[in-house]
Amino acid sequence: MDNNATTQPRQEVIEALAEAEACCWANSASPHRLGQKAKSVLNRAKQSIAFHLGCRAGELVITSGATEANNLALAGVFEAEMFRRQPRRRILVSTIEHPSVLETAEVLRARGAVVDHLEVDSSGRLSLADFRSKLTQDTLLVSVMAANNEVGSLQPIAHVAEACHQVGAYCHTDATQWLGRMPVNLAEWGVDLLSASAHKLHGPKGVGLLFARAGISLSEQQHGGGHQGGKRSGTVNVPGAVAFARALQAAADQSDWDSVKALRERLFEGLSKSAGPIERISPEDDCLPNTLLLRFNGVDAEALMASAPSICCSPGSACSNATLLPSHVLIAMGLDRKAADECLRFSLSQANTTEEIDQAIKILAEACSYVRSMIQEAA
Known part of the structure; x- marks a missing residue:
């Protein structure tokens, strides 16, 4: 009864992971035959995940989990913004975010970000009045989780994203608890960035994703190779991506909650x-x-x-x-x-x-x- 902490991997996910480990162990960035085979398998996994999210495969970055994805979303957007002539520095995060969002915001505060926290009511839902009062023309990024990991409260993400875009700000949501339990439609939500982890939906640990809408600049947080379009260096976890895709498919097939x-x-x-x-x-x-x-x-x-x-x-x-x-x-x-x-x-x-x-x-x-x-x- 602690599935918000982690979930037991489904047997079909374990089998998909084992098969991918056995046949797709090569580096997907390698130009030889085995490397290109792994790259092809990775692309198919990303296409499958993208189908369930309602986005393009090229908009997905495979990470080690939602914690890394949250760091990449906040720090990546902020650091990329600093290259502009007149950068925005204001970041808004709700008071009930995961520590990987709250602590990243505090690190960015030390680097010059202006961080403010958005209040919630007694049920854990975002105070829209407080949000509207703090959202300004100089806001760069707003981060509000889709569903809270402790109390389960759902947030009006589509409304938040629409309000952000009205002032030219980006909207990020940590959908770690939502994904796999309820449908995600990025077209309807309108968010610019979304984080998730496979192990919250009966997938393996050690693999997650960041959706970053096409055209958004992200400053790489891991350096050493420029993988995944320069957004995240490091050999991609191909078997993990395959297992993530299989877990997401299984969740869609067993959607009666x-x-x-x-x-x-x-x-x-x-x-x-x-x-x-x-x-x-x-x-x-x-x-x-x-x-x-x-x-x-x-x-x-x-x-x-x-x-x-x-x-x-x-x-x-x-x-x-x-x-x-x-x-x-x-x-x-x-x-x-x-x-x-x-x-x-x-x-x-x-x-x-x-x-x-x-x-x-x-x-x-x-x-x-x-x-x-x-x-x-x-x-």
Whole structure:
């Protein structure tokens, strides 16, 4: 129940990866026969991915994951802009972005960027009033994630992109959690840059992508060869790209998420009855179908996880919970430190079953009862 952190690769993806590793191991930049074979396979994989995104294969950069793609999007656009006679320096990022966006923005601030943060409401959705007030003619780039990794809230990306273009700014979205769970249509969204990772949709780790609309200048962040049109140096992970394409195809073939949403609601209702008092932090509407973040009132989330070790869930983002700080997402949504420390995120997949949900409810209810009894004894 921690699929927003990572997913189990599908068997067909594992097989596609193994086959590509065996037959397409050559460097796709090499001019000889084996290299050109690998290049052909890479191109077909990119064409397949582009089909599902609604873009051109030449607009895709294969990366090591969404973290690298986010770095390339923000730093690449900003550094390329600095070559202009009168460069724009203003960058807007929402307060609930992934650390790879927030921290990259802070690095760029040290290089001369003017960084401002966009507020969200109590459901984790972008405040459009705050966005409009901060979007100006000197804005270079706006970065707003399509779906939040902790609470699952969805953002009005098409609206954000349209507003950006009205002032001549670029729009970037981190679609890591959205891709593979709901359709992505870049023509409808109108974004200029999009990041994603294969391992969030039952693909392998170590491969991701950046969509960069044709005509956008990106300053390379990895130097040493000028691969992928000078946007990202390094031997391209051809087997990873093949597996990414296969994972995306499988996600499109198995697009019925109503059953997952039903399991999510079964989990919420069961825990409400047996592990209460609890509070639903994830919005009920305009939310990822698999994501449920709950506050177990009066129960520390870490203590609850320790008391239910067979349940794989998360106190927040797996990319940031190594620190002792509360979730920046929950703080931005208005929760205080105590409330944030009592929250657990459950993120399901199509592999979860009703039996697993019922078992989880029973285990978590018993764990909640135990932790609350220990608190009462200590008091």
